[in-house]
Structures are given as structure tokens and as C-alpha cells.
Amino acid sequence: MDKRETYTVGYSDVALRYMMRRHAARDAAFLLPRLKPGMTLLDCGCGPGTITVGLAKAVAPGRVVGIDLEESQLEAAQQIARERGATNIEWKAASIYQLPFPDNSFDVVFSHALFEHLGEPQAALQEIRRVLRPDGLVALSSPDWSGNLMAPRDPEVEKAIEVYKAVQERNGGNPYVGREFGRFLQEEGFSRISLTAIYDCYEDVSLVAELLAQRIEEGVGRQVVSSPGLDRGDVAGLCRSLRQWAGRPTVLFAQSFVDAIGYAEK
Numbered sequence: 107m108d109k110r111e112t113y114t115v116g117y118s119d120v121a122l123r124y125m126m127r128r129h130a131a132r133d134a135a136f137l138l139p140r141l142k143p144g145m146t147l148l149d150c151g152c153g154p155g156t157i158t159v160g161l162a163k164a165v166a167p168g169r170v171v172g173i174d175l176e177e178s179q180l181e182a183a184q185q186i187a188r189e190r191g192a193t194n195i196e197w198k199a200a201s202i203y204q205l206p207f208p209d210n211s212f213d214v215v216f217s218h219a220l221f222e223h224l225g226e227p228q229a230a231l232q233e234i235r236r237v238l239r240p241d242g243l244v245a246l247s248s249p250d251w252s253g254n255l256m257a258p259r260d261p262e263v264e265k266a267i268e269v270y271k272a273v274q275e276r277n278g279g280n281p282y283v284g285r286e287f288g289r290f291l292q293e294e295g296f297s298r299i300s301l302t303a304i305y306d307c308y309e310d311v312s313l314v315a316e317l318l319a320q321r322i323e324e325g326v327g328r329q330v331v332s333s334p335g336l337d338r339g340d341v342a343g344l345c346r347s348l349r350q351w352a353g354r355p356t357v358l359f360a361q362s363f364v365d366a367i368g369y370a371e372k
């Protein structure tokens with residue numbers, strides 16, 4: 107694990123199942139029309155690689171590399187790639203802050219749901235820019251929690267979400283990183299920047315609620331968050347409310363993601 111931050115989501119079975127529902131057709135829809143066969147592509151923080159395999163099909167026979175800090179994620183990714191017949195991907199354990207590639211190695215660098223966990227996102231963008239070829243393309247997608255839609259409204263659930271965001275912030279991340287993408291890209295010298303946003307509407311709200319509740323319990327257990335007026339009993343109650351809310355027949359949890367594109371003119 108990189109010393110600059112702690113990765114909030116962790117590597118439980120619930121976290122793995124949550125990542126594995128993702129796929130390029132939805133989660134990289136903003137990038138797919140710009141991909142061409144033969145392009146080289148790097149996916150930073152690829153996790154179990156369910157998005158990576160879709161990108162690899164789009165650029166085949168181009169070389170694709172998925173990097174992640176965590177070996178267990180890369181093992182899951184290898185298996186998924188084998189099952190889905192993606193043969194043009196290499197998997198490497200590495201940090202986005204120290205990419206193990208020479209300058210000017212890739213046509214495209216993609217990163218989905220990683221930047222919200224980074225303590226130094228602009229240092230990560232400098233590394234991305236270094237490994238991109240002149241006129242190479244960066245594509246980032248991360249949540250911005252200010253845009254979420256959660257129904258039916260429930261004050262306990264809203265408080266639980268506030269505690270989750272506080273855990274993420276204490277771990278060095280930024281739940282509102284999506285809105286910063288444009289500024290970060292501009293400050294790091296990328297050009298032709300474009301921004302869009304989408305909702306990820308969770309088809310299984312219980313799964314995401316369970317993940318959030320576990321991370322709140324774990325974060326508060328480690329005393330990552332010590333909020334005045336909030337004791338362990340309150341936290342247990344909030345997590346119970348979150349789990350119950352997720353089981354309601356009319357539940358909606360739509361998470362807003364910002365999708366950003368930029369070019370490395372060198």
C-alpha cells in the first residue's frame with residue numbers, strides 16, 4: 107500500500123463483487139468511441155479488470171497493461187481475462203505514483219474509481235503524462251458524491267453517508283474529486299479537456315450498502331473518524347439503518363461519476 111493514503115474500499119469479498127459488476131460498455135462509454143485497434147493502453151488501478159478486458163477488446167491487437175497495488179486483484183483480473191478470452195493484456199503490481207514504464211509508452215491511459223482515493227492526485231497525473239506519447243489521451247472517471255440521488259430520503263442514511271465520506275477523507279481521499287478533474291488536468295498541462303457526468307444506478311443496492319456499512323464500521327473501529335456527538339452505538343445504528351433502507355422495495359441509489367478526457371500535447 108502506498109504511504110500517501112489508505113485505500114478505503116479494501117479487498118473483502120463484498121468489495122470484489124461490487125467491482126466485478128463494472129464493464130467497459132457503461133463505465134468507459136466516454137472513452138470507447140476514441141479507441142482504435144492497435145492502440146496501446148494502460149489501466150491504472152485496474153482492480154479485478156472487468157473494465158480492462160472490454161477496453162482490451164476495443165484496441166486488440168494493441169498491447170494493454172493493467173496495474174494495481176494489490177496482487178489479489180491482479181489474480182482475479184488474470185482469471186477474468188482468461189475466461190473472457192482477452193489475450194492482449196499484461197497485469198503488473200505497481201503504484202500509479204511510480205509507473206514502471208519508460209516515457210512515451212502509451213497512446214491511452216485510463217483510470218476508473220481510483221482518483222477519489224489518492225492523496226496526491228496531481229502527482230499521479232504527472233506520472234500519467236510522462237508515460238503518454240505526445241498527443242496521447244488520458245481518460246479518468248471518478249465519483250463526485252455531491253451529485254448522488256438516494257431515495258427514499260432517510261436522515262439516518264444521510265448521516266451514514268456523511269460518516270463514510272469522513273472515513274474516506276481521513277484516509278487521504280476526496281469524495282468530491284470528480285469536480286476537480288478539469289482543474290487538475292489543466293494545471294498538469296493537458297489540453298483539449300472535456301468533462302461529462304453519468305449516474306451509476308446500483309441494480310443491487312444491498313451490495314453497495316453492505317460495502318459502505320462495513321467500511322464505516324471498520325473506519326470508526328480504527329478511530330479514523332471521531333466525530334463529536336457520535337459514539338460507537340450511534341454508528342452501529344446508522345449502519346443498521348443503511349442496511350434496512352437498502353432492502354426497501356422502492357429504493358434508488360444513483361451515484362454520480364465525472365468522466366474526463368485530456369490530451370498530452372508535448
Ligand SMILES: C[S@@+](CC[C@H](N)C(=O)[O-])C[C@H]1O[C@@H](n2cnc3c(N)ncnc32)[C@H](O)[C@@H]1O
Pocket residue numbers: 108113115125126128150151152153154155156157173174175176179200201202203217218219220223
Ligand atoms: C475502487 S477500485 C477500482 C477498480 C477498477 N478500476 C474498477 O473501476 O472496477 C480501486 C483500485 O485501485 C487500486 N489502488 C489503490 N491505490 C493505488 C495506487 N496508488 N496505485 C495503483 N493502484 C491503486 C486498489 O488496489 C483498487 O484495486
